[in-house]
Amino acid sequence: MTTIFSKIVKGEIPSYRIAENDRFYAFLDINPLAKGHTLVVPKKEIDYLFDLEDELLAGMNVFAKKIARAIEKVVPCKRIGVAVLGLEVPHAHIHLIPINSEADISFSRPKLKFSEAEFIELAEKISKEVKL
Numbered sequence: 001m002t003t004i005f006s007k008i009v010k011g012e013i014p015s016y017r018i019a020e021n022d023r024f025y026a027f028l029d030i031n032p033l034a035k036g037h038t039l040v041v042p043k044k045e046i047d048y049l050f051d052l053e054d055e056l057l058a059g060m061n062v063f064a065k066k067i068a069r070a071i072e073k074v075v076p077c078k079r080i081g082v083a084v085l086g087l088e089v090p091h092a093h094i095h096l097i098p099i100n101s102e103a104d105i106s107f108s109r110p111k112l113k114f115s116e117a118e119f120i121e122l123a124e125k126i127s128k129e130v131k132l
C-alpha cells in the first residue's frame with residue numbers, strides 16, 4: 001500500500017517542502033507541536049525506522065542533522081528535539097521539533113495552527129538555510 005508520505009515524496013499530495021536529496025525528503029508537519037516541526041522520511045517506503053538498512057538509517061540521521069541546523073537558524077529554541085513514533089503513518093520518519101522545555105515535545109499537547117501563508121513562508125525560510 002502506498003503511504004501518504006510516499007504520495008508527498010512523489011508530489012501527488014502537496015507538502016511544505018524543506019529539502020530533499022536522492023534518498024530523503026523533509027517537510028513541515030501539518031499538525032505541528034511547535035513552529036518549525038519537521039518530518040524527515042526516506043523516499044524508500046519502509047514502515048519501521050529500525051528496519052532500515054544500517055547505511056540508510058545512518059544517512060537519514062546525517063540528513064536530519066542538516067535539516068535541524070537549518071531549523072535552528074530560523075526558529076529560536078534551546079534545541080531541536082528528536083522523536084520517533086510512527087504510530088499514525090506506516091512510513092519511517094523522524095520528527096524534528098524546536099524545544100525550550102520537555103513539555104514542548106509532548107505529543108499529547110494540542111497541535112498548533114498556522115495559515116497556509118505562514119507554512120509557506122516558514123518552509124521557504126528554513127529551506128534557504130539548508131546546506132546539504
Ligand code: 5GP
Pocket residue numbers: 004015016027028029030031032039084085086087088089090
Ligand atoms: P506518527 O506516525 O509519528 O505517530 O505521526 C505522524 C505525523 O505525521 C503526525 O505528526 C502528523 O501530524 C503528520 N502527518 C500526517 N499526515 C500528514 C500529511 O498529510 N502531511 C503532513 N505534512 N504531515 C502529516
